[in-house]
Amino acid sequence: MVDRLPWEPEDCQIITIPLAETNLRAQCASPATFVCPEGAIGVTAYKYRTRPLNSADPWSGWRLLNGPCAPIGDPTDELADAVARELKTLKIPPKHAKIAPITDWFTVQTPMTYYTDAGTELLTTTVLGTNVELELTPSSYSWDPGDGSKPLTTTKPGARYPDQTVTHAYTKVGTYRVTLTTTWTGRFRTTGGTWQPIAGTGTTTHTTAPFETREIRSVLS
Structure with a gap:
């Protein structure tokens, strides 16, 4: 079972951001002035968590699903x-x-x-x-x-x-x-x-x- 929600500003402090996700790190550091780099457009960043289907086990911690930028012209x-x-x-x-x-x-x-x-x-x-x-x-x-x-x-x-x-x-x-x-x-x-x-x-x-x-x-x- 997968649960998804939009990334919130407070998530920058409580959810680990992958090292490769430089765009989200930059957005978290300066949300008011952040813009995606050339060749990319802004999109909604999402987080997700999982747990086994039909299980009473607790949810996993939140993780990043996608960053705030996507390539322009990607098929x-x-x-x-x-x-x-x-x-x-x-x-x-x-x-x-x-x-x-x-x-x-x-x-x-x-x-x-x-x-x-x-x-x-x-x-x-x-x-x-x-x-x-x-x-x-x-x-x-x-x-x-x-x-x-x-x-x-x-x-x-x-x-x-x-x-x-x-x-x-x-x-x-x-x-x-x-x-x-x-x-x-x-x-x-x-x-x-x-x-x-x-x-x-x-x-x-x-x-x-x-x-x-x-x-x-x-x-x-």
Whole structure:
């Protein structure tokens, strides 16, 4: 959950300003005479704080969301920049990692199928005081088998067994979990507006319940 408010003069004394934000430092030092440097225009500076969704945990401290100046002629406007930052921390419903076939345990050296649900996510949020619609689409899926192997990265969500688009064979007996990291790209629009691409990406993760692998040996009677 993210809370945003305009930057207030008193915030200059109580909120840490990043070292790279020289414009805000100059504005705080001399608010009556401050002007943005050549090649930039004045915009509203915002602060933000976060806490886990549906949680009674306390809010984090306030941080700077954007400074008081924006480049002139930048192809992305202030709202687009803020949406790109929002995507990095947005609570996106994760794609769930699924394994097949469904059994109580799996045999080593036998390919296990990985897959997840396909489809986009349609979300709404408030950015810089503006209601924004988001359409987010998975661009890649990274499957960590949990056995020390290199994650499998694909652009497709896999499919249910017996399809074997995405598989992994475990070589040792043990108990494992599969973790799926989904990378999201998307576009946004204000209510009734035109869709615009979102710069950057967001990620989500989901881990399966533990499962067991066993070794089957032939026994002569």
